[in-house]
Amino acid sequence: MTNSTYTETLTSAEAKVLKRNLRKSERFGLYKALLLILPLFVFLMFTFILPIGSLLFKSVTDDVIPTEWPALTQSLAAWDPAKKQLPDSQTYSNLVVDLQKSIEDDGNSRVATRLNFQQSGMRSLIMKTMRHLDGMDLKDAKQSLIDADERWGQIGTWTIIKFSSQRLTFDYFLNAFDYTRDEFGNVVHNAPADSLYQDVFIRTIVVSLTVAVLCVLIAYPVASFLAALPSKFSNPLMILVLLPFWTSFLVRTTSWIVMLQTNGPINQFLLELGLILKPLELIYNRFSVLVSMTHILLPYSILSLYSVMKGISPVYVKAARSLGAGPIKAFFNAYFPQTLPGVVAAGILSFILAIGYYITPALVGGADDQLASYYIANHVNTTLNWGLASALSVLLLGGVMVLYIVFVRMTGGKGMKLG
Amino acid sequence: MKLKTKTYLSVLAAFAVTGAQASSSLSFTSWGGSYQEAQEKTAVKPFGIANKVDIKTDAYNGGIAQVRAQVQTKNVTWDIVDMQLSDVIRACDEGLLEKINPDIDLAKDKSGKPAKSDYLPGAINNCMAGNISWSTILVFNKDKFKGSQPKTVADFFDLKKFPGKRALRKSPEGALEWALIADGVPPAQVYKTLSTQAGVERAFKKLDTVKSSIVWWEAGAQPPQLLADGEVTMASAYNARIYTAIMNDKKPFEFLWDGQLKNIEGYVIVKGSKNVAAAKAFIKEATKPQALADLATSTAYGPLRKSAVSLVDPKVGKYLPTAPEHQKGSLDVDPLFWADNADALNQKFAVWLGRK
Incomplete structure (x- = not known):
């Protein structure tokens, strides 16, 4: 200029x-x-x-089986389970060759672990077959393997190996959407007793949205009050917002456990007053998850709303009032639209933070309150199914990004303002 | 100024001392808490002083993820790890652990019997030297049951006779076994039954009867707390945690030895460790009968060597999971069953948990 x-x-x-x-x-x-x-x-x-x-x-690549069992991988690539016929005898002898070759560096065990993710029992099948390898005749590999364990004579066993031996695979994403492959390689929905992740993702979104809405609803009057006060009063009050913000969220979660438990202060107080006759169930359910998550994320919402509200000149509301608008009309027509960027920022910020939470729901939530990140952590640390963990993470990350983009579009590309 | 010089000097001195002492170094990783403290007191520190080895300690939460990451990235910083048998089997299968030969690497007992015959069955394999047996066990708060007290696993599932909430570990391991035992399956048949579709369904059906009264815990410190707070009247817990609560904190807790699920814990060496020889020497020392007995005395975990049992303080003896009087109705957790079925059962369990 x-x-x-x-x-x-x-x-x-x-x-x-x-x-x-x-x-x-x-x-x-x-x-x-x-x-x-x-x-x-x-x-x-x-x-x-x-x-x-x-x-x-790792959600789309998987080189355990191609690396450990190269010959079998190659011959299985050409085999089509949909034809409902067992692989040829060459495939069987390739399996024996690969099994023998990979004993040395424990490669078979890595394959066994990988296959067991797909179907339980595959691990012991591989281990058992390894013990039968001694003196196995390559020419008669098919019969020897079937003699060792009848599962080698079932198409389903080979289908699992075929689809687990693809270097580039989308099967982890199938699993993450509760789909699997049947005996002949067709994609089918899991049985209800094995369908988990669709519900988990819906639950994660519902909980996070509720927390985000609660955060904004509670933070709005607080931030607006703080922004309207002269700094002489607002600064000390701000400390009250910042103090929990600086406290570890583990400490805050634990203190909610103390507060909400059956014989905790809240129940004791209500019993003492005679408002209830027996203790309320306040903890290990959705209620306690929402309360503690909202409390933990509240400072983020207050701060982002405050920063926007602080920049709004009070003259607009005064002008609206002097032109004859009532307090409600002045608020909705003159004040609220100006705070909208802060509302959106606070909402998105708490939603995104909430969607990744897992310690808080794990500690104060009930059995059906665990969010997606709980299962991701579980697959990384306990089951070691990193492929599935990665696929679930991609879905979570992708979901957040899509939501963010939609939100930015909806607010005309300038909806978000962080301070 | 004076202070500064002093600091410099002491830092220098510290370097000099560690430099002189650390003829070799070793790292020891275990579960933290009072268990690791007891290990450090009875095994780690004595070994370090006797052999002039500088032993660094670290704590972890079980699982083989960290070991696997270290081996795969060829950045092995742990030497000795205290691992539970089910993890050992997986890690050993994946080639993440150094091999241990019980005939060479483990000490004989006093009478000269080789370690192999001195150990309880299943307590050593070619990757692990067992140290203690711990159990997941059902316990109750005596104050809550003034009349008749629960005695069996079936009582744990009987909400009418023994009212109150229950705490169980949020894992199919334990929950499914107890459900079947409570439903009348003899302990020896539990894993056979669980291997069938119908058996798994039967277990979940039994769990359904108490589902609404269960508080699920994840950290070992939770069940004693839940019992003490009156949040639950009965709980599953790790035996040593309850032992500590009874002995040190004088809590009115009582064990339900019926259906105790015994697990095996042992020492392993991470593959690619730079100190394999020193690590083996440590394991040989730390699994001697006296060392195991000392560990048992201070933790109430059962020593896995037969010759160690008589060396344990008799006051602790009756609380050990391996004590003969507690073997009726007890069950050894089958690590091979769980190695095969954990992935599928975890998923089924998670689905079951989420269902109303």
Whole structure:
């Protein structure tokens, strides 16, 4: 802006020189800025983008079986379970060859673990077959394997191995949507007793949305009150918001356990007053999850709303009032629309943070209150099914991104304002 | 100024001392808490001092994820790990552990019997030297049952006779076994029954009868707390946690030895460790009968060597999961069953939990 007003009054030659100098100094500033963020960029690259990227990659790549059992992988690629016939005898002898070759470096066990994710019992099948390998005749591999365990004579066993031996696979995503493959490789929905993740994702979204709405509803009057006060009063009150914000969320979760438990202060107080006759069930259910998650995420909402409200001049509401609007009309027509960016920011921020929570629901929630990240952590740490964990993470991350984009679109691309 | 010089000097001195002492170094990883403290007191520190080895300690929460990550990235920082048998079997199968030869790597007992015959069955394999047996066990709060007290697993499932909430670990392991025992399956038949579709359904059906009264716990510290707070009247728990609550905190808890689920715990060496020889020397020392007895005395976990039993403090003896009087109705957790079925049963269990 300043630049163009100057050019009008300057000759073109001078303008050129000036422009060049300006660009030069701007470029220098830009380089300096880039150089300043370079360490941060490198840090993020190595601690965030690369590891997370490689982990997410595990949801579609799987090279355990192709690496350990290369010959079998190749012959199974050509076999089609939909024809409802067992693989040829060459495939059987390839299995024996691969099994024998991979004994040395425990490769078979890695394959067994991988296959057991798909169907229980595969692990012991591989282990048992390994014990029968001694003196197995390659020419008669088919019969020897079926003699060792009848499951080698079933198409379903081979289907599992075939689909687990694809280097590029979408089967983890099938599992993450509660789908699986039947005996002949067709994609089918899991039996109701094995369908988990659809419900988990719905539950995660419902809980996170409820928490986000509660956060905004509670934070709005608080932030608006704080923003309206002179700083002499608002600063000490702000400490009350920040103090829990600085406290570890584990401590805050644990204190909710103390508060809400059957013989805890809240129940004792109500019993003492005679309002209830026996203790209320306040903990290990959806109620306690919502209460503690809302409490933990509340400071984020208050702060992002406050930062927006602080920038709103009080003259608009005053003008609306002096022009004859009632307090409700003045609020909804003059004040509320200006706080909308803060509302959206607070809502999105608490929603995104809530969607990744798992310690709080794990500690204060009941059996049917666990969110998606609980299952991701479980697959990473306990079952070691990293492929499925990664697929679930991709879905969670993708879901959040899609929601975010939709939200930004809905608010005309300028809906979000963080401070 | 004076203070500064002093600090420098002491830092220098510290370097000098560690430099002189650490002829070799070793890392020891266990479960933290009072169990690891007892291990450090009875085995780690004595070994470090006697052999001038600088032993670093670390704590973990079980599972083989960290070991697997270390081996796969070829960045092995743990040498000795205290691992439970079901994890050992998986880790050993995946080739994440160094091999241990009981004839060479483990000490004989006093009478010169080889370790192999001194150990309880299943307590050593080619990757692990067992140290103690712990159990997941049902317990109750004596104050809540003034009249008749629960005695069997079936009583745990009987909400009419013994009212109150129950606490169970949020895992199919334990819950399914107890459900079947309570439903009349003899302990020896439990895993055979659970291997069938109908058996699994039967177990879940039995669990359905108490589902609304169950509080699920995840950390071992929770059940004693839940019992003490009066949140539940009965709970499943790790035996040593309850032992500590009874002995040290004088809580009115009582064990239901019927249906105790025994697990085996042992020492393993991470594959690719740079200190295999020192780690083996440590394990040989730490699994000597006296060392195991000392560990049992301070934790109430059962020593896995027969010759160690008589060396345990008699006051602790009757609380050990391995005590002869507690074997009726007890069950050894079958790690091979769980290695095969954990993935599928975990999923079924999670679905069952989420169902109203």
